[in-house]
Amino acid sequence: MSMLTINNVHTYYGNIHALRGINLTIEQGEIVTLIGGNGAGKTTTLRTISGLLKPREGSVTFEGENLAKYKAHELVYKGISMVPEGRGVFSSLSVTENLEMGSFILKDQKEAEKNMEHVFTLFPRLKERRNQLAGTLSGGEQQMLATGRALMANPRLVLMDEPSMGLAPVLVELIFDIIQQINKEGVTVLLVEQNALMALSIAHRGYVLQTGEIIISDSADKLKNDPAVQKAYLGME
């Protein structure tokens, strides 16, 4: 059984038909990437999985359970965390407070503290800035914070929406190293990216989304060498 199965999902914004029947599966332990241009429906896909949007048709199944009956905040308890597009840190809260919000669902204070220490070892920079307001952090630091915050709830599946957006190459490198590291620690990752080359370099498999439809799905290596993908998403002729 796959960890996550998206079956023929249609999502709308009012009359706008943003997802047109997509199918996607993720196995436990994988890094799967979803690539596609602006407006393809990548964010909509993640928001549909995380419960912020509900599909009008089709189903999302996580660990064998249909998610239709759950509200977004309940899915965090199921083990799904998200790093939203544009980071979405709480800018008037401090770094520590942001991380505390990440562990909101944990009853055990000790466990929350342990997770925060873990995040601080992944991102020592955050520890240095722990009392600073998140709004005063640089873009890279905010991405670290948003990533660390998603890990605070002990997720089994992390959804990441364009973590490389607007970051210098060194920082993109750093974030992607961390993604690989948390994956080795057992966290399954769905990575949405426009930076297809970077995403395919760490992912096991990938899907290509175009105007609300999945047009290609394959192993990351095959996608990297697919002429159509190279032309459209890797900037190669």
Add this chain to the structure above:
Amino acid sequence: MRTSFGERMLDLVVTGFLWGIRIAILLAIVIGTIVTVSKGHYTSEQWIGFVVFGVAQGAIYALIALGYTMVYGILRMINFAHGDIFMTGAFGAYFVATWLNTIGFVDRNPFLGLLIPVLFAMILAAAIAMLVERIAYRPLRNAPRLVPLISAIGASFFLEYAFRGFFGPGKYAYPPIKALDGGWTIFNVEIQKVQVLVVAAAAIMMAILYFIVMYTKVGKAMRAVSESQDTAALMGIDVNRIIVSTFALGAAMAGAAGVLFSLVYRQIDFFMGFTPGIKAFTAAVLGGIGNIPGAMVGGLVLGVFESIGPSLFLEGLGIPRPYQLKDVIAYTMLVMILLFRPSGILGERLSKKKA
């Protein structure tokens, strides 16, 4: 953008007019003050007395203002029924206090005799505010911003006339509490026990509220929800529960304020929430709506201004009964802030941001 000559002239005229008002009011205040001070009508003890009265009044405004500002912070909505929530607290306390008084409990134990009605008022006000949120606001969460505002006005009328229906249009006398009679004279300034109690109680309540918002999990979640409901939900925060808690917390403060108000003025009626409600809203706007310390500062500033204003500048202007214009000061201030400094003393711009 192209603007015609006519539009630019109109713009100039409006700007000029607004500046005219601003200067006229400033001049009136300055001249009135100079005249009053030069006449030496009041002693400095009297002035301090006005300030003490203003601080006590302002502390009550501040307590009510917190509810306006917290709800605005989390929903970007003005809860116009908040003044009536204050009234429900006062009524609840009245019945409990009257009963405690008749069985002689208040005389035996004045501290508990005061505390129990306050706690009851807080719980009652919180419960009513939670119902109002659930019935009148939550179904309209995604409606255009004007719609919940109208619903709030409806809720306000509903509460007023429901209480009038149950308890009649007359005034009820809040039972006297012997322990609060009298006061002290410090350096020739007379300070009443009630005033001390009001200021101390309000300060304690505000400290508790500040602690909750800044340091507890629920308080941090309130701040997170006020930044982004979606992102908060992604943290596993039940946004509706946090919104209800915000209403309840703000209402508890208003309920307590209702009791303090009753202790000072000794009478309650179904309409008593209207004027303090608008004053507290003014205080919230004055401090910067959405800003919690702002509401506290705004309440105190408004209370003091209102208390010294009539003697300080209205009398100097030769206005015959300046005290009757006390309320006008607050309303003038509200209009002035909205026109000239919508961000208030400490806060964001009400007119621009998401309004």
